[in-house]
Amino acid sequence: MEIVVKTDEIVFEYAVQSDTEDKTDETPPNVALDGVSISISKGEFVAVLGHNGSGKSTLAKHINGLLLPKEGTVWVKGISTTEEEKTWEIRQSVGMVFQNPDNQIIATIVEEDVAFGPENLGIPPAEIRQRVDEALEAVGMTAFAGNPPHHLSGGQKQRVAIAGILAMRPDIIVMDESTAMLDPIGRREVMAVARRLNAEGITIILITHYMDEAAQADRIIVMNDGKVVMEGIPNEIFTKIDELKEIGLDVPQAAEIAHKLRLGGVDLPRGIVTGDQLVEALVNVNRN
């Protein structure tokens, strides 16, 4: 499978502002990424977990060249993000959806907002029309094309933000806690769109605090203190209950119940993540 994103031992430090006059009193730099190597294949759905400050958003911003590594290299479709003349090409292939829906919509009409990206790419009007229509269709927002965005719900606004990215025809979409400010309906809407786009071949990198969302991914990367500490399919990751709790993360309630039952001597298989899996396993236990 073609590798679309690859990072090799990347290091990134945020500058720490020191208000002390004495320059010899050096504050250690704030290391946000400390030797991160990941690779993501075309068409994958990867979730990145980690507590606040673990480095996951910093990693996300490296994937479209918003931040450049201090050490190491980030390649997007084989192009290093440090190649300045390729920056626009990279940003067109990697779209980002951020946390706050209100900070990402700029136009006063939904379809104009979606058209903003392709307009800036200098695409002919007829093709823009087609791209906007397709993008709104893909996120289920066609009916709102002529509406002012401020009357939309949070989930609808995030879907418009995603449409704006789709109109740029990206290969990869990075969602940086894009569901964090949404209610349960909004979260479901945005996750459904992400899964649908992934099924159509777009690579999705989902940064989230919600374990039920991560459970839907093909693969999970867990970050702590700027390092990748775990990597694997959801069923493997969510059996490591104690390690996850140790670094301040949750596990889905079904996984936690299964874990505690196993500790109490109930003979359950490992790798239970969803409620359905737990119910099925318990039915088997009762049958035997």
Next chain:
Amino acid sequence: MSIEIKNLCHYYGKGSAFEKKALDEINLTIEKGDFVGLIGHTGSGKSTLVQHLNALIKPQSGNIIIDGEDINADKSRLKAIRTKVGLVFQYPEHQLFDMTVYKDVAFGPKNAGLSNEEVDERVKSSLEMVGIAPELHEKSPFELSGGQKRRVAIAGVLAMRPEILVLDEPAAGLDPRGRDEILGQVKRMHETLGITVILVSHSMEDIARLVNRILVINGGKIVLTGTPAEIFSKFDELEAIGLSSTQTAYIMRDLQSKGFTLPPNIFTVDEAVTAISKGICR
């Protein structure tokens, strides 16, 4: 400190072409010392309702009565009412502004005209209550982590010594550890200070393990009220208005439908583990 809401209505854009009913004949009573969860999807009227509780929004019709006093009856009493009812908004850390953590928390008590000793005592005890260590007191609030910032903002409200604390999604956007810290402290405050707490949240799991009573709001109306046990067993009613029961409650329901004999009203992980251990044949 009981709260009584009588026939409360509120319209957005009242009298304009865009008039929209946000609160529709709300009637409810919250008893002193209650820990109440308020749930409803975005746009259901939760935030509009809680902003009425300290007269940030005045009733277009109806009354808010706190401790027998109609809070909108006498303008000169507003300051006292707002001291009594502490409101923590969504993303309260956006309201931090001062040079140091200490000064930020001291802002309210100072403006209330308290003596320096009293201000000092309140700042220190409020910051201790939210778990902010003394070595952080002289730091800029902007150097803190997201969870710490939010706790400083909550300390600013606590320093006013409210008898009723209203928190509008205090854990939104925090990671699991930050969420557990904040909610754990809210629970302790409720237990040790005996204050009435009203918690607005989208997380049914958080609501299930914290509150003793739930109000469900939809379309500006209170559609369900009851204990967590009563509310979280109403799967269909909750789903019909865009909410859900807890993850654990669904697991328990599915097990029962597969023939497991389990006690009713189980919504949290630990209860479920105990019940399932007893309910399976070994």
